[in-house]
Amino acid sequence: MGYRLKMRIWRGDQSGGDLGDYEVEVSEGEVVLDAIHRVQATQAGDLAVRWNCKAGKCGSCSAEINGRPRLMCMTRLSDFDPVETVTVTPMRSFPVIRDLVTDVSFNYEKASELPSFAPPPRDADGKRRMAQVDVERGQEFRKCIECFLCQNTCHVVRDHEENKPAFAGPRFFLRYAELDMHPLDTHDRRQLAQGAAGLGMCNITKCCTEVCPENIKITDNAIIPMKERVVDRKFDPLVWLGSKIGLRNRDNDGRTEV
Amino acid sequence: MSDRHPMTGNEMSGSEPGGLERHQYDVVVVGAGGAGLRAAIAAHDAGARTAIVCKSLLGKAHTVMAEGGIAAAMGNRWPEDNWEVHFRDTMRGGKMLNNWRMAQLHAQEAPERVMELEDWGALFDRTEDGLISQRDFGGHKYARLAHVGDRTGLEMIRTLQQRAVALGIDVFMECTVTELLKDGSGSIAGAFAYWRETGRFVVFEAPSVVLATGGIGKSFKVTSNSWEYTGDGHALALRAGASLINMEFVQFHPTGMVWPPSVKGLLVTESVRGDGGILKNSDGKRFMFDYIPEFFKAETADTIEEADRWYDDKKNNRRPPELLPRDEVARAINSEIKAGRGSPHGGIFLDIASRRTPDYIRKRLPSMYHQFKELADVDITQEPMEIGPTCHYVMGGIEVDPDTELAAVPGLYAVGECSGGMHGSNRLGGNSLSDLLVFGRRAGEAAAARADSMGQSRPTVRDDDVRAAQASALAPFDVEGDENPYAIQHDLQQSMNDLVGIIRTRGELEQSLQEIEKLKERAKRMTVEGHRQYNPGWHLAIDLRNMLLVSECIAKAALAREESRGGHTRDDFPQTDHEVWGTKNLVCNVDATGAGIDLSEKPLPVMPDELKKYFD
Ligand SMILES: Cc1cc2nc3c(=O)[nH]c(=O)nc-3n(C[C@H](O)[C@H](O)[C@H](O)COP(=O)(O)OP(=O)(O)OC[C@H]3O[C@@H](n4cnc5c(N)ncnc54)[C@H](O)[C@@H]3O)c2cc1C
Ligand code: SF4
Ligand code: SF4
Ligand code: FES
Numbered sequence: 001m002g003y004r005l006k007m008r009i010w011r012g013d014q015s016g017g018d019l020g021d022y023e024v025e026v027s028e029g030e031v032v033l034d035a036i037h038r039v040q041a042t043q044a045g046d047l048a049v050r051w052n053c054k055a056g057k058c059g060s061c062s063a064e065i066n067g068r069p070r071l072m073c074m075t076r077l078s079d080f081d082p083v084e085t086v087t088v089t090p091m092r093s094f095p096v097i098r099d100l101v102t103d104v105s106f107n108y109e110k111a112s113e114l115p116s117f118a119p120p121p122r123d124a125d126g127k128r129r130m131a132q133v134d135v136e137r138g139q140e141f142r143k144c145i146e147c148f149l150c151q152n153t154c155h156v157v158r159d160h161e162e163n164k165p166a167f168a169g170p171r172f173f174l175r176y177a178e179l180d181m182h183p184l185d186t187h188d189r190r191q192l193a194q195g196a197a198g199l200g201m202c203n204i205t206k207c208c209t210e211v212c213p214e215n216i217k218i219t220d221n222a223i224i225p226m227k228e229r230v231v232d233r234k235f236d237p238l239v240w241l242g243s244k245i246g247l248r249n250r251d252n253d254g255r256t257e258v
Numbered sequence: 259m260s261d262r263h264p265m266t267g268n269e270m271s272g273s274e275p276g277g278l279e280r281h282q283y284d285v286v287v288v289g290a291g292g293a294g295l296r297a298a299i300a301a302h303d304a305g306a307r308t309a310i311v312c313k314s315l316l317g318k319a320h321t322v323m324a325e326g327g328i329a330a331a332m333g334n335r336w337p338e339d340n341w342e343v344h345f346r347d348t349m350r351g352g353k354m355l356n357n358w359r360m361a362q363l364h365a366q367e368a369p370e371r372v373m374e375l376e377d378w379g380a381l382f383d384r385t386e387d388g389l390i391s392q393r394d395f396g397g398h399k400y401a402r403l404a405h406v407g408d409r410t411g412l413e414m415i416r417t418l419q420q421r422a423v424a425l426g427i428d429v430f431m432e433c434t435v436t437e438l439l440k441d442g443s444g445s446i447a448g449a450f451a452y453w454r455e456t457g458r459f460v461v462f463e464a465p466s467v468v469l470a471t472g473g474i475g476k477s478f479k480v481t482s483n484s485w486e487y488t489g490d491g492h493a494l495a496l497r498a499g500a501s502l503i504n505m506e507f508v509q510f511h512p513t514g515m516v517w518p519p520s521v522k523g524l525l526v527t528e529s530v531r532g533d534g535g536i537l538k539n540s541d542g543k544r545f546m547f548d549y550i551p552e553f554f555k556a557e558t559a560d561t562i563e564e565a566d567r568w569y570d571d572k573k574n575n576r577r578p579p580e581l582l583p584r585d586e587v588a589r590a591i592n593s594e595i596k597a598g599r600g601s602p603h604g605g606i607f608l609d610i611a612s613r614r615t616p617d618y619i620r621k622r623l624p625s626m627y628h629q630f631k632e633l634a635d636v637d638i639t640q641e642p643m644e645i646g647p648t649c650h651y652v653m654g655g656i657e658v659d660p661d662t663e664l665a666a667v668p669g670l671y672a673v674g675e676c677s678g679g680m681h682g683s684n685r686l687g688g689n690s691l692s693d694l695l696v697f698g699r700r701a702g703e704a705a706a707a708r709a710d711s712m713g714q715s716r717p718t719v720r721d722d723d724v725r726a727a728q729a730s731a732l733a734p735f736d737v738e739g740d741e742n743p744y745a746i747q748h749d750l751q752q753s754m755n756d757l758v759g760i761i762r763t764r765g766e767l768e769q770s771l772q773e774i775e776k777l778k779e780r781a782k783r784m785t786v787e788g789h790r791q792y793n794p795g796w797h798l799a800i801d802l803r804n805m806l807l808v809s810e811c812i813a814k815a816a817l818a819r820e821e822s823r824g825g826h827t828r829d830d831f832p833q834t835d836h837e838v839w840g841t842k843n844l845v846c847n848v849d850a851t852g853a854g855i856d857l858s859e860k861p862l863p864v865m866p867d868e869l870k871k872y873f874d
Contacts, residue, residue, distance in 0.1 A: 013791065017857050029518020029634070041744035045795030046788030051314070052484040055524050055629060057412065058318045074632055098792040108316065110422075116424035117379035127334075128376055129388035135381045141408065142381055142413060146317055182379070 059147030150208035165200035170208035177222035284709035289470030291319035292694035293674025300702025322412025327403025327528035329688030330368035352682020371695035441717035446669030457790020466705035489808030493675035505654035506815035514648025516605035534609035605646035683824025737781030
């Protein structure tokens with residue numbers, strides 16, 4: 001079943017680089033990361049690449065494969081024709097460190113700007129109670145493996161370095177939505193999401209949702225509801241009417257704005 | 259100088275004079291898995307200036323891969339459950355070789371540690387009453403594992419990571435520690451590391467260092483572990499003068515993927531069995547009933563009918579044999595395969611498709627569903643999985659004081675998978691994540707207290723040691739050799755798998771020690787290409803030294819222990835010998851040359867009578 005796969009892998013660093021041609025033996029059931037590892041072990045010992053779990057669980061091995069943002073460990077070679085050349089390049093929205101490794105610190109900065117969870121005291125017996133249906137909304141968002149592929153893909157920052165300071169990106173809109181929908185949180189972060197995090201700059205193109213390896217419905221389930229909640233806060237007459245006739249969600253009642 | 263990154267602390271420019279940065283902290287935690295993060299949070303909360311140093315990006319440590327759950331006797335499903343039952347299960351699972359005090363503290367403190375995660379934002383699955391749900395796992399008498407589907411580790415690491423970030427703890431990510439530094443009196447003075455990104459060196463000066471570096475699985479060919487599991491903490495501690503215990507006990511998880519080859523070893527969570535999955539051989543026989551050991555007979559169902567009733571009525575039925583502790587199940591699977599009753603790709607069958615509805619399976623086991631679908635073209639709601647044993651966890655590790663996690667070197671602490679004693683000869687599923695939390699917190703507090711008690715008179719790092727650490731890290735660039743680190747790693751993995759695997763014999767263990775000596779010689783001639791900037795070949799060359807040292811510990815201890823117990827099975831000594839081996843640990847230290855291992859014996863701490871009563 002084995003064959004020789006032709007690959008082009010971007011090699012270089014901050015000062016520039018180029019696609020290098022490689023040919024490597026691959027076998028049935030293998031993924032792009034296997035091929036990269038074999039190149040590393042046999043032809044280019046210093047080829048830089050991030051990975052940990054090799055099972056789509058840690059979100060380390062993000063790259064662009066034939067131009068599409070994907071996890072290398074979850075991209076099977078059987079998706080390609082054996083005669084096809086597979087091209088692997090680093091994520092484009094982040095500065096290259098070396099080869100396929102990029103500087104993703106943008107995401108860690110954005111994470112640190114986000115006010116954390118603030119629960120009320122526990123129940124009298126020292127436990128907390130939440131209904132399964134209520135935690136499920138947040139659980140969908142907490143599936144995020146922080147691969148940052150959505151951050152890499154979103155056109156607001158892709159090729160628009162100037163937007164980065166004011167835009168947290170889809171991964172962190174998820175986090176805002178998660179906390180907003182948390183049954184116990186006491187903070188109201190809607191203003192912050194809209195302002196400092198740049199939710200308003202998102203024009204719901206759904207490109208982030210398309211690349212999410214966890215299949216999180218980032219746009220439909222997090223961003224759009226979050227936008228609606230922000231509007232709600234501004235006393236949009238329609239939403240106000242909705243609230244009068246009982247359509248409005250009550251997640252933000254009794255919260256303190258941060 | 260430079261735009262040091264505000265969050266990562268990373269050095270983006272190379273213009274630092276001499277290429278050496280120095281940082282002063284009260285507590286330096288090496289590792290950002292569950293154990294390291296929990297320790298750092300505790301140290302910070304106790305008022306210590308704390309840093310976390312880790313090899314990968316924050317949030318990518320091995321803990322992220324844990325699937326099944328966190329064991330804690332919260333009693334949310336079974337009010338009968340309490341720390342005493344959990345303690346008993348843990349000791350029996352470890353075949354009584356556990357450090358009793360650690361097992362006791364663990365069982366007592368785990369529930370509060372889990373609820374703390376909830377205070378920090380974790381969203382666990384719920385019971386009908388809205389409490390944290392608890393699921394069944396092998397070796398646990400009651401449903402006890404707090405979980406989030408089958409991605410509990412992700413929930414845990416994200417919660418702790420977000421907490422650490424919110425507290426503003428400094429994180430040095432993609433920064434690898436290669437040596438511990440001591441002062442003239444032998445106390446910890448700091449740690450020496452390099453940035454993966456730039457290849458530049460860093461010296462951390464701190465009177466307390468907490469090792470939380472995880473396991474050693476990368477020394478085996480078939481493993482569920484990632485590249486990080488090269489036994490760094492084990493080896494750092496050894497070289498600093500601490501000792502390792504229980505190194506012969508390596509857990510082979512019964513259910514790893516066997517096909518396709520590229521994913522061989524990848525874990526299939528025990529929750530599949532906890533949620534109703536059963537094991538079958540090629541004759542379609544549910545074979546685990548043939549492998550119930552005497553030790554667990556009283557609590558294990560001996561008919562299919564009873565086993566199947568247990569899922570709904572736990573009071574009146576005993577547990578299915580599929581949920582025996584891992585060592586038992588792994589050995590049974592191994593025997594079936596050896597007897598020629600295996601599946602087409604050399605495993606056996608794990609079947610949940612014929613026992614639960616597709617909806618239930620997708621809901622309870624979403625990442626298993628995803629993993630098989632995407633990587634093996636198998637729909638687990640329709641057909642059985644093929645699985646076989648995979649190297650998963652090391653019970654052995656750094657010997658520590660049970661209450662403070664202090665190792666034999668003053669100022670050195672160890673927690674999580676790199677520490678030893680807690681799990682005895684075999685770890686129960688779910689007991690690792692709780693171990694990380696319980697002892698992480700204890701170590702962080704003890705490390706902070708030590709730093710605090712020292713005031714200004716702190717141990718100082720010696721320049722000679724820094725120069726030596728630097729020279730040793732750079733050696734692979736200077737050697738004019740002919741050996742490739744990837745080839746040496748490959749040969750080590752193959753030989754550990756073949757000779758020190760799930761079933762062991764004297765002849766093979768002796769041979770493995772000879773192989774390790776040869777590999778050590780080859781490692782001296784190992785050379786790397788390229789330069790210091792993000793160079794995986796160089797990183798591996800540094801890690802290999804640790805892998806070789808730790809592999810030697812495993813093989814030597816396995817050769818010495820002439821009995822079978824938990825994660826150590828000797829074909830030539832199949833019995834568990836309580837008289838001779840039930841009362842002592844094997845201890846590894848570096849020998850006088852610094853490059854080899856000396857083995858000694860040490861009596862096991864004796865359990866007080868008030869705890870002994872649980873085992874009558
Ligand atoms: C697939 C899988 C599933 C599992 N499922 C479960 C489960 O359901 N329940 C359970 O209880 N247990 C489970 N386990 C076991 C459990 O996940 C691990 O034992 C546990 O997460 C180890 O945590 P840790 O904090 O000790 O180390 P890790 O989480 O592995 O973290 C180690 C850290 O140390 C760092 N490090 C290592 N060496 C160095 C160095 N030289 N310098 C700097 N940093 C270094 C790494 O970068 C990393 O940050 C599972 C394990 C696997 C592999
Ligand atoms: S939907 Fe919004 S966040 Fe997602 S890619 Fe489009 S603009 Fe970016
Ligand atoms: S939301 Fe999806 S694409 Fe974005 S970081 Fe998380 S897992 Fe990756
Ligand atoms: S290596 Fe973890 S997601 Fe690919």
